[in-house]
Amino acid sequence: MVNIGNIQLPDFPLLLAPMEDVSDPPFRAVCKANGADLMYTEFISSEGLIRDAAKSVQKLDIFEYERPIGIQLFGSDVETMGECARIASRANPDLIDINYGCPVKNVACRGAGAALLQDIPKMVRMTEAVVKATHLPVTVKTRLGWDDSTKNIEDVAERLQDIGIKALTVHGRTRVQMYKGEADWTLIGRIKNNPRIQIPIFGNGDIDSPEKALEYKNRYGVDGVMIGRASIGHPWIFDEIKQFVRTGEHRPAPTVADRVAVCRQHLDFSIRWKGEIVGLFEMRRHYANYFRGLPDFKPYRMRLVTLDSYAETSAVLDEIAERYAEELV
Known part of the structure; x- marks a missing residue:
């Protein structure tokens, strides 16, 4: 079993990545039915939630069959993120996740998402504010660093664990890379194999086949993988990976x-x-x-x-x- 606080997941769980304009309740429903073990809402703006903006509030919609499910938040202000965590907790998710990985311009240029990789002390303060604001487990999704010269994820992992996060998902690219080039999981494996790290470590980036999921599981030792783009139009990927990891055999392709x-x-x-x-x-x-x-x-x-x-x-x-x-x- 893999434990995130009080949440029990199966061995080598498969996570559905939070994706803007994709991972809404209808999409999550078909992914859950086809093997996703843990899912997240689309990322929700802390500023929008504080203002009671309709779009942000609607993203809090969760359903019992989705559990366990996390609400993912992003923002640039420490106090606002703490208050946002309190609001999100009232929607009764199973965990709160913080987005420190979104690379898109209208998020990062407002000082949120991956922008926090340029200010690790602020990232730590923000995470601590969220941890203190909720009774739920808090997890984080982030990237290797802002660019090739600041791949600081190993230090980030230790510092965030020390202030109380219960799991960490790392996308194997920097913010500057966006979604280009091949994801590098080397540092993800080093975090997992760091004896100081006791929380689950999930890898994300380029998992688009059962073979790759099993290869990365064995090569890097991660506790599980998060799947994003490969699930769009193909929610069967979760059950396909599970069968291949379990038996070494492929499921028939969907007709x-x-x-x-x-x-x-x-x-x-x-x-x-x-x-x-x-x-x-x-x-x-x-x-x-x-x-x-x-x-x-x-x-x-x-x-x-x-x-x-x-x-x-x-x-x-x-x-x-x-x-x-x-x-x-």
């Missing part, structure tokens, strides 16, 4: 019928959560991912992203299932 069924589940939840108009609109970003690789799919995608009724959309999904089942026999 077109499987893809249609999970896409429809995602759509149904999106509509239940946000209503038909918004639910349909927000699903539009997912269709191309669910049906990636199907030949001559563009006309179907164009229809799916323009329809504004559930009945019509459902009919197109039925049509896709029927056509490609025949073509791929």
Whole structure:
């Protein structure tokens, strides 16, 4: 077992990364159903939550079947982050996670996310404020450093553990790298093998196949892995990794019928959560991912992203299932 405070996870747990405009409750629902062990909300702005901004407040929505689930927060002000942790705790998640890894300009340039990697004393004060503000376990997601000359994650890991975080996830790139190049897990492995480190260490970055998950588990000794982009349109990756780690054998690839069924589940939840108009609109970003690789799919995608009724959309999904089942026999 892997323990995060009082939360018990299976050996080598698989975590769903918090992703803006992706890891909302409908997306989390299909990932949970396909093997994700621990999930997080989209990252929530502390300033937005303090102002009671509708978008930030809605991101606090969590459901019992999602547990264990963490609410992820980001911000640039120490006191505001503490107050935000108190507000988030009232939504009754299983843990609070702090985002020190987001590299995008409109976050980092406001002094939040990965920007804190340039001010480790402030990162420590902010983390301590969050730990003191909640009764829940506090975890952190961050990167190797700001750039190649400031890969300070080994020191960061020790300092954050010392003030009470219960787990650390490290993305194997610097902020300057954004999502380019290959993730470097060498320092992640060194943190895990540091005898001073007693909390779980999770690796993140480029885990896009069962083979790579098992290879990195064995090479770097991490307690588990966090998966982000590889799960978009392919929530089966969690169960695929679990079976491969357990047996060394691959699960059969999802059929077109499987893809249609999970896409429809995602759509149904999106509509239940946000209503038909918004639910349909927000699903539009997912269709191309669910049906990636199907030949001559563009006309179907164009229809799916323009329809504004559930009945019509459902009919197109039925049509896709029927056509490609025949073509791929």
